[in-house]
Amino acid sequence: MTDRSTGSVIEQRRTRVLIITGDPIREQMAGPAIRVWNMADLLSDFCDVRVVSWKRIERTTDRFGLHFVHESDDAAMVQHEQWADVIVVQGMSFRIFPAVRTTSKIIVADLYDPFQLEQLEQNKYEPADAWTDEVRKAVSLLNEQVARADFFLCASDRQRDLWLGNLSAMGRLNPLTYTQDETFSALIDIAPFGLAAEPPTATRRAIKGVVDGIGENDTVLLWGGGIYNWFDPVTLIEAMGLLAHERPDVKLFFLSTTHFNPEVPEMRAIADTVEAAERLGLTGRTVFFNDTWVDYDDRANYLLDADLGVSTHLVHAETRFSFRTRILDCLWAGIPVVASDGDAFSDIIRGAGAGRVVEPGDPRALAEAILELLSSPESMADAAAGARALRERFVWSQTLRPLLEFCAAPRPAADRELMAQRSGSMAGSRFEQILLMPRGRRRDLALFAYYLRRGGLDLVREKMSERRGRLGEDRHAGDQ
Numbered sequence: 001m002t003d004r005s006t007g008s009v010i011e012q013r014r015t016r017v018l019i020i021t022g023d024p025i026r027e028q029m030a031g032p033a034i035r036v037w038n039m040a041d042l043l044s045d046f047c048d049v050r051v052v053s054w055k056r057i058e059r060t061t062d063r064f065g066l067h068f069v070h071e072s073d074d075a076a077m078v079q080h081e082q083w084a085d086v087i088v089v090q091g092m093s094f095r096i097f098p099a100v101r102t103t104s105k106i107i108v109a110d111l112y113d114p115f116q117l118e119q120l121e122q123n124k125y126e127p128a129d130a131w132t133d134e135v136r137k138a139v140s141l142l143n144e145q146v147a148r149a150d151f152f153l154c155a156s157d158r159q160r161d162l163w164l165g166n167l168s169a170m171g172r173l174n175p176l177t178y179t180q181d182e183t184f185s186a187l188i189d190i191a192p193f194g195l196a197a198e199p200p201t202a203t204r205r206a207i208k209g210v211v212d213g214i215g216e217n218d219t220v221l222l223w224g225g226g227i228y229n230w231f232d233p234v235t236l237i238e239a240m241g242l243l244a245h246e247r248p249d250v251k252l253f254f255l256s257t258t259h260f261n262p263e264v265p266e267m268r269a270i271a272d273t274v275e276a277a278e279r280l281g282l283t284g285r286t287v288f289f290n291d292t293w294v295d296y297d298d299r300a301n302y303l304l305d306a307d308l309g310v311s312t313h314l315v316h317a318e319t320r321f322s323f324r325t326r327i328l329d330c331l332w333a334g335i336p337v338v339a340s341d342g343d344a345f346s347d348i349i350r351g352a353g354a355g356r357v358v359e360p361g362d363p364r365a366l367a368e369a370i371l372e373l374l375s376s377p378e379s380m381a382d383a384a385a386g387a388r389a390l391r392e393r394f395v396w397s398q399t400l401r402p403l404l405e406f407c408a409a410p411r412p413a414a415d416r417e418l419m420a421q422r423s424g425s426m427a428g429s430r431f432e433q434i435l436l437m438p439r440g441r442r443r444d445l446a447l448f449a450y451y452l453r454r455g456g457l458d459l460v461r462e463k464m465s466e467r468r469g470r471l472g473e474d475r476h477a478g479d480q
Contacts, residue, residue, distance in 0.1 A: 015047045017407055018084035020093040020100065025051065025066065026058035027295040031325045032090050034296065035112065035193060038396045039088065039403060040064040047407055052080055054096055071096045081105065086410045088403070091115065094144050101144065106410045108403065109149035111163055112193065116142055117318040121230040125268050146170045147422075150413040151406050152188035155323035156344040163188055171422065176415040187413065191403055193325040194396035195332045200300030207253055207305040213284050214251045219374060222306035222335070223254040225326035226293075229269045230318040232340065236310055237276040237287060238363035243371065244286050250374065252310070255302060255326075257289045303333035307380075308373065311339040314360050319343050331390045336383030338369050354386035 019040055023033035033053075040049045041063055049064035054071040069076045077097040081087065087100060088108040094101040116138035123131045146152075146163075147170050154160050164184065167173055173184060180186050209216035227233055233254075240252050257270055277287040294302060309330030313319050324345045330337050337355035339346055346357045356369040373379050392398070413419070434446045451459045 015407055015410060016083055016085045017043050017047045017049045017088065018080050018086070019049065019051045019088040020090065020097070021051070021053050022055060022091050022093065022096065023053065024055040024057070025053050026056060027297065028293045029296045031193065032113065034325075035110070036090065038194060039400060042396060042400055042404060043407055050080060050083070052077070069097075074099050086407055089145065089149070092141060094148075095141055101148075106151075106412055107145075107149040108151045108153065108406065109145040110153045111142070111145070111159070112153060112155040112191065112323065114159065114162060114318075114322075118230060121316065121318050122228070124229065142166070143170060146172065147419055150411070150416060151186075153191040153403060154188060155192045156190060158320060158344050159323065160188060160190055172415065172419070174415055174418065176418060177413065180414040189402035191401070192394060192399045193323060193328055194399035195328055195391060195394045197395045197397065199391065200304055200333050202301050202304040204301050205305055206298070206301035211253065211288055213288060214253070215249075217249070219247070219250045219308070220306045221250065221252045221308050221310045221370065222302065222330070223252065223310055224303070224329050226256050227254065227270045227273055230313060230316070230322070231269060232312045232314045232361065233269060233273040234276045235361055235363050235366060236312045237273060237280065237282065239366040239370065240282055240286050241280040242363060242367040244280075244282060247371065247374070248286065250286065250370070252287045253302075253306070254287075254289045255299075256293045257291055299329060300333070303329055303335060306333075306335055308370065309335045309337040309355070310370075311337065311345070312360070312366065313340045313343065315342045328394055331387045331394065334384050334388040334391075336373060336380060336387055338366065338373065348390065352386040352390050353382060354390055355383050
């Protein structure tokens with residue numbers, strides 16, 4: 001930049017961007033960490049970047065800083081908060097670090113994962129009060145971000161509609177933000193999960209001729225991620241049962257049944273899937289489970305050893321607003337995909353001719369779609385070409401363009417002062433704040449004090465009696 005009064009060149013300081021995640025950053029990475037890593041890598045071209053995680057950090061790079069901050073060490077986070085111009089938050093960052101929740105710096109909230117909807121599926125087998133608590137905590141946490149952030153990212157048009165509704169309910173679609181941009185794109189924009197610009201290359205065989213029971217000439221269907229409650233792998237297992245006699249060479253490989261992060265609970269869907277495969281006599285014959293989590297940089301070897309990607313789900317709220325990141329890996333490898341209808345990716349696959357889309361919960365339709373593709377080299381070639389054509393659309397430099405452009409010229413939200421004036425009313429009731437606390441002695445004592453103040457010992461006894469009743473019902477249900 002040039003000083004017009006003197007004609008001298010003024011060095012313009014690079015924007016300092018702090019990105020916070022609660023995911024481990026290591027050789028094995030889940031979606032949030034993968035996304036953060038690519039954000040940091042691209043932003044480093046023109047910004048100074050630090051990534052902070054309150055989980056383990058094992059990867060290294062000279063492109064940006066990597067810092068572990070313990071979740072109870074807010075003083076350490078203060079140093080990073082003071083350094084930053086822009087702070088990008090995911091998940092529970094606000095709740096973990098008060099220094100971030102109360103910062104005056106520019107905040108970007110990455111809402112690509114509507115985890116309040118995941119909680120509806122993830123915890124539906126828990127006791128009713130625990131299920132309600134988890135969903136309420138997720139909604140409260142997201143509302144804090146929606147009320148405070150200066151800019152928002154989401155993964156699809158559907159998600160943008162979801163978050164526009166949330167923003168409207170929180171008062172963010174107001175005359176100030178409307179005057180700034182009548183489409184509200186200056187407030188929330190679409191930044192899907194992405195892909196590496198370079199296509200994958202194989203360094204070894206990973207499935208065919210390697211996994212016991214899968215031959216070098218077999219045809220491999222790949223389930224490209226974990227097994228979670230919001231998916232429907234049982235229908236896929238049943239489809240494999242229909243295919244087993246006609247096409248015994250078709251093998252289904254689940255890339256992972258165990259999450260590398262011990263804090264991610266094993267979900268009921270895993271047991272249901274394994275049970276279905278055992279019941280139909282398919283385990284080790286046409287259905288195979290990988291019991292470890294594949295390293296991020298090694299996944300290309302598995303993708304390139306597969307012939308077809310598969311992803312199945314039922315229709316519920318999570319489905320409608322999801323963005324299946326692991327399907328992207330199949331597109332990266334140029335592999336056609338057979339998927340259930342109803343989510344954003346089904347529209348993408350159908351539009352690009354990158355595979356087949358079938359009605360959810362219909363094993364026969366699923367088996368027929370798989371068989372139709374595999375029986376026609378021409379259909380497979382066309383679908384693979386459609387998958388490869390989508391690669392350019394989803395490279396990280398394209399999907400993260402809204403974030404890159406925002407950080408090149410960061411700005412506070414047009415209604416920041418208005419929202420700051422309203423912040424007191426956004427805090428929630430004392431009861432809601434207690435419910436957001438982790439379960440344990442401290443939470444129990446806080447509830448005891450709350451009920452004692454509200455209704456004395458009689459109310460305390462009533463609530464204790466209700467809790468004992470619920471616990472008794474849960475134990476009884478477990479005996480059925």
